[in-house]
Amino acid sequence: MRKSISVAFFSTVSTLMVLGIVLMGFSEWVLFKGYFAKDRYETLDQVVGVAERTAQYLVQEAALPEGDELEALSTKLEIIGESAEAYLFFTDNDGNVMLASNPDMLNDAVVDIDFRTSANAAPDPDGGERYHLFSDLDGTLTEKSYIAVMRLVDSQSYPSGWLFLCSSGEQLAEFKQQFWSNFLLSSCVMLLCASVLTKVLMHKLTDPLQKVTDAAQRFGGGDLSVRVEGVEGEGEVADLARTFNTMAENIQMNDNSRGQFMGNIAHELRTPMTTIKGFIDGILDGTIPPEMQNHYLQLVSEETGRLARLIQNMLDLSKLESGEYQVNARMFNIWETLTGVALSAEQRINDGMIDIDGLTMDEKVLVYADPDLIHQVAYNLLDNAIKFTPAGGTIRFSVEKLGPEVEISIWNSGQGISPEALPYVFQRFYKEDRSRGLHARGAGLGLNICKVLVNLSGGQIRVESQQGEWCKFVFTLPTQPPNPGEMKRLPDESGRPGAVEDPASMKPVN
Numbered sequence: 001m002r003k004s005i006s007v008a009f010f011s012t013v014s015t016l017m018v019l020g021i022v023l024m025g026f027s028e029w030v031l032f033k034g035y036f037a038k039d040r041y042e043t044l045d046q047v048v049g050v051a052e053r054t055a056q057y058l059v060q061e062a063a064l065p066e067g068d069e070l071e072a073l074s075t076k077l078e079i080i081g082e083s084a085e086a087y088l089f090f091t092d093n094d095g096n097v098m099l100a101s102n103p104d105m106l107n108d109a110v111v112d113i114d115f116r117t118s119a120n121a122a123p124d125p126d127g128g129e130r131y132h133l134f135s136d137l138d139g140t141l142t143e144k145s146y147i148a149v150m151r152l153v154d155s156q157s158y159p160s161g162w163l164f165l166c167s168s169g170e171q172l173a174e175f176k177q178q179f180w181s182n183f184l185l186s187s188c189v190m191l192l193c194a195s196v197l198t199k200v201l202m203h204k205l206t207d208p209l210q211k212v213t214d215a216a217q218r219f220g221g222g223d224l225s226v227r228v229e230g231v232e233g234e235g236e237v238a239d240l241a242r243t244f245n246t247m248a249e250n251i252q253m254n255d256n257s258r259g260q261f262m263g264n265i266a267h268e269l270r271t272p273m274t275t276i277k278g279f280i281d282g283i284l285d286g287t288i289p290p291e292m293q294n295h296y297l298q299l300v301s302e303e304t305g306r307l308a309r310l311i312q313n314m315l316d317l318s319k320l321e322s323g324e325y326q327v328n329a330r331m332f333n334i335w336e337t338l339t340g341v342a343l344s345a346e347q348r349i350n351d352g353m354i355d356i357d358g359l360t361m362d363e364k365v366l367v368y369a370d371p372d373l374i375h376q377v378a379y380n381l382l383d384n385a386i387k388f389t390p391a392g393g394t395i396r397f398s399v400e401k402l403g404p405e406v407e408i409s410i411w412n413s414g415q416g417i418s419p420e421a422l423p424y425v426f427q428r429f430y431k432e433d434r435s436r437g438l439h440a441r442g443a444g445l446g447l448n449i450c451k452v453l454v455n456l457s458g459g460q461i462r463v464e465s466q467q468g469e470w471c472k473f474v475f476t477l478p479t480q481p482p483n484p485g486e487m488k489r490l491p492d493e494s495g496r497p498g499a500v501e502d503p504a505s506m507k508p509v510n
Contacts, residue, residue: 040167426448
């Protein structure tokens with residue numbers, strides 16, 4: 001059977017409270033009972049000294065007085081008993097009752113003096129034996145009583161009898177009944193108040209938890225827009241609600257990005273596939289004449305290459321962000337990388353009649369990064385610049401050392417990027433064709449890959465542009481190795497900092 005938090009908490013609190021009340025009740029009862037007995041025994045002991053002289057007279061005479069003397073002695077014993085709210089009697093050595101202040105309290109005229117086995121010995125200033133016990137002396141008394149017993153001795157210190165001073169135990173019975181009645185009533189009131197208070201507190205605790213539970217169930221059912229509402233303040237529950245809302249926001253954002261990502265992939269794949277299918281079908285059904293087939297097959301080859309590049313870029317991004325690439329950073333000259341990238345694109349630069357400015361082999365600027373990753377960054381940025389630099393335009397390279405970093409920039413003349421598009425150029429599949437001239441080649445992954453690679457290398461990348469005149473991409477790289485264990489932060493789908501990766505934990509690309 002499922003037990004809710006409120007039921008489990010209430011059951012636990014109730015059990016602990018009942019156990020605590022029972023323990024407190026019994027401990028108080030033992031304390032009160034001991035205090036009550038101590039008070040009675042002390043009162044009886046104070047009267048023993050007065051009664052002892054009368055008892056010694058009786059045992060020494062070995063006979064009871066008669067007439068007025070007996071009446072006077074009885075009156076004296078009654079006064080002594082009343083003063084202590086008790087009654088007393090005397091016995092000889094054999095336990096035979098010689099005189100009692102209240103004979104009605106005795107069932108028998110003979111006392112079993114073997115009471116010492118169940119009595120507590122008490123010190124006697126006269127050196128005699130004295131005992132305390134709560135008993136009816138095996139039925140000799142009509143009720144259980146607090147009894148102070150003293151051993152009497154004659155002038156030669158021989159045992160001569162016993163003095164019994166008794167106080168009724170009825171007061172204890174009445175006190176016991178009243179105590180437990182009051183304790184039971186106060187316990188019930190206390191349990192009732194505690195139950196109401198616990199119910200209120202549990203409602204305040206479980207209501208936000210129930211909201212979180214309901215939201216989690218709806219979220220698990222597919223409603224990614226659900227949020228926990230109405231949970232404010234401080235504490236663990238409020239923190240849980242805020243954490244849930246943050247988690248839901250991130251998951252919904254990632255889901256939206258994934259949906260957009262899949263839509264972009266479908267669009268980028270469908271376009272070349274449609275072109276390829278159209279050309280192949282035209283060749284097969286004779287729509288395209290034989291003399292034009294080689295031309296269209298060349299177009300099919302270009303579209304196939306475009307598909308291959310798109311898939312490769314997607315695989316590269318996936319490996320980088322999943323940590324499957326091991327960064328092999330070392331010190332190297334950044335100018336060698338820039339010069340090598342420019343030389344590899346020399347044919348395209350010449351075909352586009354583009355001027356290259358700023359390249360030099362005379363300078364040496366060292367950076368700490370993975371040369372392969374930075375080569376890919378420089379290649380993508382140069383390829384992007386070549387695409388959008390008009391004939392007769394210029395591409396300019398620049399390297400500047402700024403303290404612990406080196407700033408590398410690739411500038412190109414041309415149409416530039418609109419201010420509205422600048423914040424989005426590093427997002428996946430983003431293409432703002434109107435701001436980038438007449439060319440619309442590419443899938444919009446190159447700049448996103450650049451951002452991932454630069455960030456993974458410990459640097460930052462940004463773009464500057466003057467629409468209609470120029471565009472410049474700038475990225476930074478460290479000049480020294482980072483601290484051991486320093487974490488690199490990869491951007492997410494939108495280009496913002498995302499998951500933290502440790503380059504030392506990455507696996508090499510196959």
